[in-house]
Amino acid sequence: MTAVLVIVGVTLVALIIAAALFYIITRYFEARYDRTYMTHDERGFKRALAGKVVLWDYEEAVVKGxxxxxxxxxxxxxxxxxxxxxxxxxxxxxxxxxxxxxxxxxxxxxxxxxxxxxxxxxxxxxxxxxxxxxxxxxxxxxxxxxxxxxxxxxxxxxxxxxxxxxxxxxxxxxxxxxxxxxxxxxxxxxxxxxxxxxxxxxxxxxxxxxQPDEFAAPAMAGAIVGPGATPEQQVAARAFARAQGVLALRPQQIDQLADVFKDRDPASTAAILSLMDMQTRQNIAEALAASGQLVVLTAQELGLFGAAAQRDAVSRSRAQLGPNGAAPGA
Structure with a gap:
């Protein structure tokens, strides 16, 4: 009888030790300087692990899943x-x-x-x-x-x-x-x-x-039409361009222009101003032509296209001036 009790006791102890080892193995975590684990229980966050830790509290578990x-x-x-x-x-x-x-x-x-x-x-x-x-x-x-x-x-x-x-x-x-x-x-x-x-x-x-291109973006949004655009689309694009005005610059764009001129030598400043003047004149001419207040004729429409037309124009000019280069009756 005593032997049976001893065997049962040893078996129970072995089972307890095995269960404890299993619990320790499954609840053991090693946190390093570059790795850790968070734990929580039914009340929420509990702690962040540091070093070698065994979670003895059965309610505490590592956050995962x-x-x-x-x-x-x-x-x-x-x-x-x-x-x-x-x-x-x-x-x-x-x-x-x-x-x-x-x-x-x-x-x-x-x-x-x-x-x-x-x-x-x-x-x-x-x-x-x-x-x-x-x-x-x-x-x-x-x-x-x-x-x-x-x-x-x-x-x-x-x-x-x-x-x-x-x-x-x-x-x-x-x-x-x-x-x-x-x-x-x-x-x-x-x-x-x-x-x-x-x-x-x-x-x-x-x-x-x-910096986004704030100068070109508004015009590009509505004024660009493809090569196969219909006449209605071209008219709409011209109308949009006219609505932009001759010099439709926002205050931020004017400030950017000021930055362009800052610390530049006079020759560079004069060249930039010259380009802006030519562009402004072109914008004015296009706006007037689109509104009907200005008629723009090409050299071909005036009969000045090609070498022959230019020679005829020179001959007519000489005939009007006379043989001595003076106008008739002078």
Whole structure:
């Protein structure tokens, strides 16, 4: 009887040890400096793991699977030059990447202090903050929130400067963007503070920008017709061109012209003014001709097309002047 009890006791102990080992193995996680795991329970987010951890609380579980938050961002695709989505959480294991990454939002518009539009291509280096992963857990669309915060910071910094100042202040803008992003994290990392932290460390930023062709865009939108355009389409295009006026420039375009003349030598300025004068005269002539106030005749219509017509015109001129080069009766 005693032997049976011993066997049963040993078996129970072995089962308990095996169950404990199985529990430890399945609930053991190793977080490194570049990788961690989030855990939650029925009350929500619990903690971000650091080091070697066994989850002894049976209610605590690693965040993973289809119900886990989508922690991803938009990055450049080196193969195509376009954009791709990069996941920072492995949905199968729940491992979260803490390494620095480069977010590259799609090109977006910003407006300078003097109302010039610029198209911005931005790059921001960031990494997830292990200590603030609670905010990452609570954000439903992390990628959208990150892109919005980055775009807002760039628009704010660009909007403080005029377009001619922006060219020489690229580094100041990049530094100001990082300061804004870091300040937003600090002001929203505790309950009751304004805003909400994203749970991100921002490291560096860089951007380039281009200016849309505001001079050609309005006219190109309505005045261009194809070679096979119908007469009605051609009439509509001319009407649209007349409606633009002889010098239909918006204040932003006039400001851009001022930038063109800035710091130029007199010869360059005179050449640009000469070209603008000729273009303005052409615009005036076309506007008057289209309205019927001016009749424009070609050389062919005047009979001055070709060498023969020119010789006949010279002969008639000589006949009118007489043999001595003077007009008859003079």
């Amino acid at each position: 289809p119900t886990a938050p989508h922690i991803e961002f938009v990055a450049l695709d080196p193969a195509t030059g376009g954009r791709r989505t990069v996941k920072l959480m492995d949905p199968r294991t729940g491992a979260i990447n803490l390494r620095p990454q480069y977010c590259a939002p799609l090109p977006f518009e910003a407006v300078t202090a003097d109302s010039h539009k610029v198209i911005v291509e931005a790059r921001v280096q960031f990494s997830l903050n292990r200590d603030l992963l609670k905010h990452v857990y609570e954000i439903q669309e992390f990628s959208l929130a990150l892109d919005t915060r980055i775009q807002s910071a760039f628009r704010s910094e660009i909007g403080k400067r005029k377009d001619e100042e922006l060219r020489g202040a690229l580094h100041d803008v990049e530094r100001g963007v990082i300061e804004q992003l870091r300040r937003a994290e600090e002001e929203g990392d505790e309950a009751g503070e304004p805003g909400m932290a994203l749970g991100v460390r921002f490291h560096t930023s860089a951007f380039t920008y281009t």
